[in-house]
Amino acid sequence: MPVKSITTTPYDGQKPGTSGLRKRVKIFQQENYTQNFIQATLDAMPSPGAKESTLVVGGDGRYFSTEAIQIIIRVAAGNGVSKLIIGKNGILSTPAASNLIRKRKANGGILLTASHNPGGPDNDFGIKYNVSNGGPAPESVTNLIYEYTKKCNQYHICDMPEIDLSKIGVQTIDGFTIEIVDSVNDYAQLLKEIFNFEQIKQFFKNNPNFKVLFDGLHGVTGPYAERIFVEELGLSRSSIQNCTPLPDFGGSHPDPNLTYAHSLVERVERENVNFGAASDGDGDRNMIYGKNAFVTPSDSVAVIAAHAEVIPYFQKSGVKGLARSMPTSAAIDLVAKKKGLEIFEVPTGWKFFGNLMDAGRLSICGEESFGTGSDHIREKDGVWAIVAWLNIIAAVNEKRPGVGIKEILLEHYQIYGRNFFSRYDYEEVESECANKMVEHLRHLIGVGKDDFIGKTFGQFTVKEADDFEYCDPIDGSVSKNQGVRIIFTDGSRIVIRLSGTGSQGATIRLYVEKYSQNVSEYESDTQEALKPLIDVALQISKLQEFTGRAKPTVIT
Ligand code: VG1
Ligand code: CO
The missing domain is CATH 3.40.120.10 (Alpha-D-Glucose-1,6-Bisphosphate, subunit A, domain 3)
Structure with missing residues (x-):
């Protein structure tokens, strides 16, 4: 099949978050937006790269999925991918896709989902790349995808007729194979x-x-x-x-x-x-x-x-x-x-x-x-x-x-014993307000740390506080600034971080945890048991002051 190289202009903000790129459908529908992102993803595929690779493709069936799959088919063919394994009608749950990548020893997979976010023409769509172990691409790969999106001036496609995703079976066009599989069997x-x-x-x-x-x-x-x-x-x-x-x-x-x-x-x-x-x-x-x-x-x-x-x-x-x-x-x-x-x-x-x-x-x-x-x-x-x-x-x-x-x-x-736990989400907060709150917290645990440690709020005295940093014990990669933790002398703790999956504004997540070995508390209501700690979390973070929000959008 002849490959066509199409000139395009890079889009800002195609940075995969906690779990892929998630945006409003209308954003993905912009001219070449999806094509650019798929091209960047294929360019960033770990060695030996996209050429002659096998990829699994499927998703949660949300609005725009089938259009996106037709784009993926054409761009994959244009980049020399040798085989796509696609769930019937484009349907594969995220775990089923992970399983297929592993079982069929594919080089990776492209998952079309924005998970729990609403779908439809005015809601969200998402694209996530998974690597050959069946798991979401590590940060080294997602960072590379982002770098490629920033300089994406061209993408490659093969012009081919629309593929019928509803018929299970294998078809090969000029050495490029598409296999449509049952979504559930494996x-x-x-x-x-x-x-x-x-x-x-x-x-x-x-x-x-x-x-x-x-x-x-x-x-x-x-x-x-x-x-x-x-x-x-x-x-x-x-x-x-x-x-x-x-x-x-x-x-x-x-x-x-x-x-x-x-x-x-x-x-x-x-x-x-x-x-x-x-x-x-x-x-x-x-x-x-x-x-x-x-x-x-x-x-x-x-x-x-x-x-x-x-x-x-x-x-x-x-x-x-x-x-x-x-x-x-x-x-x-x-x-x-x-x-x-x-x-x-x-x-x-x-x-x-x-x-x-x-x-x-x-x-x-x-x-x-x-x-x-x-x-x-x-x-x-x-x-x-x-x-x-x-x-x-x-x-x-x-x-x-x-x-x-x-x-x-x-x-x-x-x-x-029982670990009482709850999370408060404040959705669609203005990014500037959310960032200011995080700055305030980073100040408390940074420059202001000597004053902060040992301070008492209500019944809680601060024992330790930091911004969580993780060093992967297997490959040594380091992920910084993963959430502010404040741990109290009784073992209770609060954590505050910004979501990496939202598609609009910022979402603040506030997590609180209290441990109890008091048998008479085991059947207590979580919100009641955690109330004093939540009050302290709101006091320390000045959340209401920074965001104007008196109440969370969702409590889990
Ligand atoms: C959220 C959750 C996180 C989860 C991620 C993807 O991320 O907090 O625990 O792994 O969603 O879940 P964030 O960055 O918004 O807090 V799913 O079901 O969207 O793939
Ligand atoms: Co999900």
């Missing part, structure tokens, strides 16, 4: 190898009154949920809802938390559902929620780690080490300590777990932002976490019938 197969499906099925049979409800929030997980929960695990069709992926997610936020997953929360409460769960737009997040029992994600990963021995995958491979992102509560650290496992604290974003997994030092990890996963792939995995919980409940019930989410949590607190 992923379902993977989960069947990891978990004890027979045990879970048996548990459902023995407990016909144990109600399960999965909510796909009209994101990409619908077809995965149908296959796994209904066809494989034998649940009724009424056990899943909102499982038709829609390009605009039905007009809401496909974000599994108590605010945005209200369609799930309401039915769980009304119908006394024992086990409720939801996933986000691209399928890498999860929320576990039973009647009167919300599992905070920091606890979720700790519980999975504590019970890992009932999961066949970990029976075979052993648990090599545990990890969490810095703002995530230290609940999992306590599990690591008890089990004598290595524990790692990395910056926010799944890309930081990959090296540890590749080096065989990390098996189970999580983020407070409803992200949980393991080294079975290199992305967090919503459906994996949900089935992990079901596997644990099924196994525990063999010995102690009647145990549900709440009992598992309380038992966990009895053994390890």
Whole structure:
């Protein structure tokens, strides 16, 4: 096929954030905007580069996905890529894409998603590059992509007819191969190898009154949920809802938390559902929620780690080490300590777990932002976490019938104590105000540090404070300024950082954590338990003064 080189002009701001480039659809629709970014991505591909490579392509099916895929096909062909493996109709959940990259030994993948951000012509789109281990590109690669976008004066394409993405099969045009694959098969197969499906099925049979409800929030997980929960695990069709992926997610936020997953929360409460769960737009997040029992994600990963021995995958491979992102509560650290496992604290974003997994030092990890996963792939995995919980409940019930989410949590607190945790998000704050607040905090922990350490606010005395810096133990790369941490003498802490996934203005994230070994507090309401600490966080950060915001947009 003849290659055409098209002259273009670089766009500002094509800098991948925590998880790829995320912008309004209208921005991606600008002339050559998407073409430029794909060209820069292919240019930045780690050695041996784009030429003759194989790439996996797919996403959460949001608005503009199919147009973007046609662009990717043409630009990939123009750059000598030899093969694209594309999910049917462009659909691949983020974990399914990670799995395919690994299974098919592809050189990388291009994932089209803005995760939990709303979709549709006036909302968000995103493009993320994953490397050959199946995980999000490390900063060395994303920085290089950004550098290439800044000097992108030309991109290369092959003019070819639109490719039909709905027909499974292989087609080769002049040595360039496009394979359209079933979006669900390989992923379902993977989960069947990891978990004890027979045990879970048996548990459902023995407990016909144990109600399960999965909510796909009209994101990409619908077809995965149908296959796994209904066809494989034998649940009724009424056990899943909102499982038709829609390009605009039905007009809401496909974000599994108590605010945005209200369609799930309401039915769980009304119908006394024992086990409720939801996933986000691209399928890498999860929320576990039973009647009167919300599992905070920091606890979720700790519980999975504590019970890992009932999961066949970990029976075979052993648990090599545990990890969490810095703002995530230290609940999992306590599990690591008890089990004598290595524990790692990395910056926010799944890309930081990959090296540890590749080096065989990390098996189970999580983020407070409803992200949980393991080294079975290199992305967090919503459906994996949900089935992990079901596997644990099924196994525990063999010995102690009647145990549900709440009992598992309380038992966990009895053994390890409870880490109360909450996050306050202030969305679409004016960037200037947010930056000023961060400057103020950096001053407190920098030049003003001598005054700040030892100072008392309410019942809390500052013990340590810093801006989190991470040195990757495997490749030695250093990531600075990953969030301001203020740790108090009683072990409580607050963390403040700016989001790297927003598409408009700045989002301030305020994280608070308090540890308790007081049994009478284990059933307390999180917000009540954390109120004094939140007040102190607002006082120290002067958040309201800088931003004019009296209340957060979302509390998780
Ligand atoms: C947020 C979360 C982070 C997560 C990232 C991607 O990033 O805090 O924990 O890894 O989203 O998740 P930030 O920079 O906005 O805080 V997803 O489901 O968007 O791929
Ligand atoms: Co996501």
